[in-house]
Amino acid sequence: xxxxxxxxxxxxxxxxxxxxxxxxxxxxxxxxxxxxxxxxxxxxxxxxxxxxxxxxxxxxxxxxxxxxxxxxxxxxxxxxxxxxxxxxxxxxxxxxxxxxxxxxxxxxxxxxxxxxxxxxxxxxxxxxxxxxxxxxxxxxxxxxxxxxxxxxxxxxxxxxxxxxxxxxxxxxxxxxxxxxxxxxxxxxxxxxxxxxxxxxxxxxxxxxxxxxxxxxxxxxxxxxxxxxxxxxxxxxxxxxxxxxxxxxxxxxxxxxxxxxxxxxxxxxxxxxxxxxxxxxxxxxxxxxxxxxxxxxxxxxxxxxxxxxxxxxxxxxxxxxxxxxxxxxxxxxxxxxxxxxxxxxxxxxxxxxxx
Ligand SMILES: Nc1ncnc2c1ncn2[C@@H]1O[C@H](COP(=O)(O)OP(=O)(O)O)[C@@H](O)[C@H]1O
Ligand SMILES: [Mg+2]
Numbered sequence: 001x002x003x004x005x006x007x008x009x010x011x012x013x014x015x016x017x018x019x020x021x022x023x024x025x026x027x028x029x030x031x032x033x034x035x036x037x038x039x040x041x042x043x044x045x046x047x048x049x050x051x052x053x054x055x056x057x058x059x060x061x062x063x064x065x066x067x068x069x070x071x072x073x074x075x076x077x078x079x080x081x082x083x084x085x086x087x088x089x090x091x092x093x094x095x096x097x098x099x100x101x102x103x104x105x106x107x108x109x110x111x112x113x114x115x116x117x118x119x120x121x122x123x124x125x126x127x128x129x130x131x132x133x134x135x136x137x138x139x140x141x142x143x144x145x146x147x148x149x150x151x152x153x154x155x156x157x158x159x160x161x162x163x164x165x166x167x168x169x170x171x172x173x174x175x176x177x178x179x180x181x182x183x184x185x186x187x188x189x190x191x192x193x194x195x196x197x198x199x200x201x202x203x204x205x206x207x208x209x210x211x212x213x214x215x216x217x218x219x220x221x222x223x224x225x226x227x228x229x230x231x232x233x234x235x236x237x238x239x240x241x242x243x244x245x246x247x248x249x250x251x252x253x254x255x256x257x258x259x260x261x262x263x264x265x266x267x268x269x270x271x272x273x274x275x276x277x278x279x280x281x282x283x284x285x286x287x288x289x290x291x292x293x294x295x296x297x298x299x300x301x302x303x304x305x306x307x308x309x310x311x312x313x314x315x316x317x318x319x320x321x322x323x324x325x326x327x328x329x330x331x332x333x334x335x336x337x338x339x340x341x342x343x344x345x346x347x348x349x350x351x352x353x354x
Pocket of ligand 1: 015017037039040
């Protein structure tokens with residue numbers, strides 16, 4: 001189903017929870033709605049589903065305005081965080097529920113449930129009750145139940161938030177495959193950027209009620225268009241006083257410009273270890289965090305904090321130690337613009353002759 005939302009607003013009393021949100025979703029696409037808690041993601045989903053009335057704006061399915069259509073006539077399947085399965089029913093009965101409501105025949109129901117049980121890998125579990133299932137299995141039942149009446153749009157609101165980290169990763173891959181196979185237009189809400197990046201074809205970043213940016217995960221990562229997106233995606237640091245960085249002086253010509261520095265664009269070494277000395281600044285190691293496959297290093301450059309990584313095979317740094325830092329590249333932005341800048345001093349003053 002093709003979805004279009006135009007200037008959607010929702011206020012709760014004085015509080016403007018969803019502010020002028022507009023977007024379109026192509027048929028069959030899987031969109032991730034990503035943003036911090038309280039940003040308005042659930043409110044947007046609930047308005048799409050017809051569970052909440054917009055304060056203003058239009059919702060169009062296939063180009064037809066559905067604002068006044070009751071939820072049961074919108075052709076939507078919903079999967080929530082907290083399963084919301086019927087505890088007194090078996091897996092079979094849970095999946096069959098929506099079909100019974102639609103008064104389908106016993107034979108039709110049996111066929112559809114059997115297809116879904118097969119699709120979701122729940123064969124053999126049909127007669128179990130909810131308490132006899134793991135968290136991951138429960139969410140697969142919830143998914144099958146939502147798909148049973150053949151909805152045209154699937155809404156998933158933080159479906160894996162209550163599940164263990166390892167299973168959650170497996171479920172992501174599983175969900176992506178399932179949705180691709182079924183080919184249903186879907187919106188997947190999460191506050192976890194890894195989850196959104198892994199699952200979604202396209203991401204919409206929602207911050208404080210506003211749609212900040214829509215694009216593929218790579219586009220958003222590569223080219224954040226607002227300071228909110230820049231600071232939300234990735235583990236970057238925002239440097240307000242760019243004077244402390246060497247090699248980015250040209251940015252000082254643009255008043256109010258800040259720099260977003262991603263960890264992978266920072267090179268660190270013991271004094272003298274980095275070849276491009278002219279482009280390095282001195283920093284103090286503030287803290288080190290072991291991250292399993294590498295060290296995360298917090299640095300202070302004139303009291304400005306930067307974050308980077310250091311691989312395990314390199315000599316271990318100590319908190320308080322002085323290091324040299326080379327920032328290779330920065331995303332710069334001000335109120336009007338954003339652009340990428342390479343370190344202008346990155347020309348080796350003493351090329352190595354062989
Ligand atoms: N029924 C409601 N009454 C009052 N405030 C609400 C209601 N629903 C949501 N809100 C407020 O709207 C904001 C957005 O909520 P929500 O859409 O649930 O955000 P998210 O799903 O991104 O965490 C929050 O500040 C929340 O407290
Ligand atoms: Mg929510």
